[in-house]
Amino acid sequence: MHRIKFSAGMEQPASLSVRSSLKLVAVFEHPTAQQAFDGSSLRALSQQAEFSEFRGQHEKTMLVFPHSAGEAGGAQLLYGLGRWESIDISRLRESLIAAFKAAKKSGAVDLVLVLPPLAGSGISDQEFGESVALIATIVDYEVNHFKTAKGGHKAHKHFKSVHVTCIKDKEVRSGMRAGQIVGSAINNTRNLVNLPAGQCTPEHLASQARELERKAAGAISVKVLSRKQCAKLGMNAFLAVAQGSTVEPRFIELTYEPANAVSDVVLGLVGKSITFDSGGLDIKSAGGMRDMKCDMAGGATVLSAIGAIAALKLPVKVKAFMAATENMPGPRSYKPGDVIEAMGGLSVEVDNTDAEGRLTLIDAIEYARRAGCTHIVDLATLTGAILTSLADVGAGLFTNDPVWAQEVKASARLADELVWEMPMWAALKKGNESQLADLKNSGGTFGAGSSTAALFIAAFAQGIPWVHLDIAGVAMRGRELGADPKGGTGWGVRTLVNLARRLSGK
Ligand code: BES
Ligand code: ZN
Ligand code: ZN
Numbered sequence: 264m265h266r267i268k269f270s271a272g273m274e275q276p277a278s279l280s281v282r283s284s285l286k287l288v289a290v291f292e293h294p295t296a297q298q299a300f301d302g303s304s305l306r307a308l309s310q311q312a313e314f315s316e317f318r319g320q321h322e323k324t325m326l327v328f329p330h331s332a333g334e335a336g337g338a339q340l341l342y343g344l345g346r347w348e349s350i351d352i353s354r355l356r357e358s359l360i361a362a363f364k365a366a367k368k369s370g371a372v373d374l375v376l377v378l379p380p381l382a383g384s385g386i387s388d389q390e391f392g393e394s395v396a397l398i399a400t401i402v403d404y405e406v407n408h409f410k411t412a413k414g415g416h417k418a419h420k421h422f423k424s425v426h427v428t429c430i431k432d433k434e435v436r437s438g439m440r441a442g443q444i445v446g447s448a449i450n451n452t453r454n455l456v457n458l459p460a461g462q463c464t465p466e467h468l469a470s471q472a473r474e475l476e477r478k479a480a481g482a483i484s485v486k487v488l489s490r491k492q493c494a495k496l497g498m499n500a501f502l503a504v505a506q507g508s509t510v511e512p513r514f515i516e517l518t519y520e521p522a523n524a525v526s527d528v529v530l531g532l533v534g535k536s537i538t539f540d541s542g543g544l545d546i547k548s549a550g551g552m553r554d555m556k557c558d559m560a561g562g563a564t565v566l567s568a569i570g571a572i573a574a575l576k577l578p579v580k581v582k583a584f585m586a587a588t589e590n591m592p593g594p595r596s597y598k599p600g601d602v603i604e605a606m607g608g609l610s611v612e613v614d615n616t617d618a619e620g621r622l623t624l625i626d627a628i629e630y631a632r633r634a635g636c637t638h639i640v641d642l643a644t645l646t647g648a649i650l651t652s653l654a655d656v657g658a659g660l661f662t663n664d665p666v667w668a669q670e671v672k673a674s675a676r677l678a679d680e681l682v683w684e685m686p687m688w689a690a691l692k693k694g695n696e697s698q699l700a701d702l703k704n705s706g707g708t709f710g711a712g713s714s715t716a717a718l719f720i721a722a723f724a725q726g727i728p729w730v731h732l733d734i735a736g737v738a739m740r741g742r743e744l745g746a747d748p749k750g751g752t753g754w755g756v757r758t759l760v761n762l763a764r765r766l767s768g769k
Contacts, residue, residue: 264450267403268424269396269439271432275375276424285371286339287362289379290319292346305341312341321345322357324365340366350384353679356394360746363402372422374399378429392427392438393445399425400446401746401753407454441575445760448571449753455563456739456751460539460556465513465587468536468562472515472585475570482521482573488514493626498586500605501626504619505588507543507596512588514627516634517566519573520580525767529580531636532569532759533627535620535643536562536587543616544592545599551647557751558620560738561642562587568759575760579767584631586623590616602700606630607723610700618705620645621716625723632727638667639729640762641720642755648712649733655740657681658754659733661717667728671758674765678757682732686714687721695719732758 270276275284293299296312299319308327312318317325323343329336342362344350366374376395378388403422410416427435455463455471469487476485493502493514505512515536520529537558541547547555562585569583597603601613603622607629611622620643631639649659660675660682662668668684675682694706694715702722706715717731737754740747747753 264447264454265403265405265421266447267399267422267443269426269443270424271392271427271429271435271439273428273430275426275428279373279375279424279426284337284373284375285366285369286337287366287374287376288339288341289344289358289377290341291344291350292319292321294318308341317341317343319343319345321354322361324361326365326369338369338371340369344379350386352386352390352394355386355391356398356679357745359394359398360402363398367402367422370420372420372424374422374425376425376427378427378435388429388431388434389438392435393442394438395425395427396439396442397446398746400443401449404450404453404748406748406750407457444571444574445757448567448760449756451570452560452563452567452753452756453751455566456557456560458556460589463538463556463559464510465536465538465589466511468538468559468566468585468587469513469515472517472566475517475566479570479573482519483569484518486516496630497604497606498626498630499603500611500622501586501588503597503601503603503613504537504543504590504622507591507593508589510538510589512586514630515585515587516630517569517583519569519582521576521578523578524580525578528638528766529582529636530763530766531631531634531639532565532581532583533624533631533639533641534561534563534565534583534585535559535624535641535645536585537590537620537623538587539589539591540617540619541589541591543590543619544596545616546592547617554739557739558644559587560644560734560751561755564642564734564753564755564759567753568756571756571760572763577763577767577769579763581763582631582634582636584627586627588623590619605723609702609722612697612700612703614697614703614707615705618716621719622704624720628720628723628729636727639724639727640671640732640759641729642732642734644735644738645733646713646716646735650736652685652713653683653736655736655742655744657683658737659683659685659713661685661687661714661721661731661733662729663687663721663724664728664730668730670765671730671762674761675758677761680754680758682758685717686711687718688714691715692718
């Protein structure tokens with residue numbers, strides 16, 4: 264993966280020429296362009312700004328070439344921060360997204376940012392540095408395509424370097440290190456979600472986990488279970504889903520338990536890892552199946568997040584779990600009407616083989632419980648119904664513990680990732696009632712499909728603080744949104760990293 268060279272300090276890297284680099288300058292919004300630039304070195308630009316109607320509006324940018332106006336200096340990109348009274352870290356990040364997108368469009372590869380005058384805004388230099396590196400990294404992302412030069416593809420122009428000019432550089436630098444770690448984890452998630460199901464198999468996810476173990480040099484340990492080993496443990500719900508595919512399933516467990524962990528909390532991250540969801544015998548329509556390589560996005564997110572948490576050396580114990588398999592129709596497939604005894608001891612009637620995610624999650628959650636997790640967050644592209652409620656904009660949050668949910672919500676807010684709590688009304692459990700078994704795996708035509716799915720999982724998370732994030736709408740989008748390109752988004756990595764930070768008191 265491409266790595267940008269980040270730096271901070273008074274002197275910009277000597278190799279940068281005025282000609283090749285683009286300087287990004289923040290401007291607060293004022294009623295007129297003249298006022299916006301008054302007293303600053305940018306005054307000479309106010310005429311062009313007036314012409315372009317740029318006066319520092321939030322998310323607006325203007326590219327200028329002072330030397331063409333007979334002045335010294337190279338190209339500059341002015342980006343609006345909006346009004347001083349409304350600045351906060353989220354608004355600043357939105358401005359930076361607009362700025363880096365404009366910089367990318369300009370074709371510039373070496374960027375220099377002047378530290379904006381943020382004293383009194385509540386935004387620290389550390390936060391600015393982290394936001395710059397994170398956003399530069401995720402805006403610079405190029406989809407992992409298979410286009411060739413022979414086919415006429417021209418190589419993507421990546422950002423080479425990003426420098427922040429500042430006097431006190433320690434905080435900015437440490438923020439930049441963190442931002443690059445989290446940004447790379449997001450890009451890694453996007454790559455896995457975009458990777459075709461033919462390549463992104465359960466074994467591929469396992470090899471990614473082992474690769475992380477190697478890179479983390481002792482900080483992360485990985486355990487991978489085969490179909491046979493899962494059978495021994497009684498993971499019948501997971502294996503029922505895996506039955507239909509000749510591609511071998513894998514149960515993947517990653518452990519990060521630093522010696523300096525500040526508490527006994529063991530955070531369990533469970534990610535839905537269906538590498539392809541055809542629907543099984545209850546087969547999907549062609550349109551409904553088209554993008555189902557994305558059905559392992561939850562797994563890719565927890566994998567990348569635990570990697571980032573370890574790289575940041577956060578003093579908190581974390582485990583990640585992925586019950587990875589395809590969901591395929593075939594002579595061996597599990598069938599509608601089958602009854603399975605899940606690892607957690609409850610019996611489940613298969614009402615619909617396309618409601619496979621919840622079956623794999625309940626065994627993963629039971630495994631996490633036995634592995635000593637004290638708190639659980641699962642991320643799953645679980646229901647099409649969540650798109651009806653929240654579109655591709657936010658994730659649905661479901662919980663059995665309001666206090667734990669508050670932690671996750673606060674972490675998401677700090678990440679600028681939208682979550683909305685959805686009902687877990689007892690009366691909705693009716694949808695999961697089965698004549699033959701303790702539960703059935705689909706609410707059928709009962710309605711409230713995202714809630715009945717969550718209530719099904721809740722039956723297996725009893726006694727453990729648990730939050731379920733339904734990311735079916737946000738994990739992969741058919742359009743560009745904010746810093747996310749079309750395709751895999753890496754949604755959730757930031758929320759999970761922030762959660763680990765909160766739990767470790769950082
Ligand atoms: N993987 C799908 C959900 C999904 C839909 C993810 C759209 C991403 C985008 C899930 O396994 C599924 O098929 N759910 C069914 C459940 C139903 C059969 C009870 C659904 O939502 O239709
Ligand atoms: Zn399905
Ligand atoms: Zn699915």
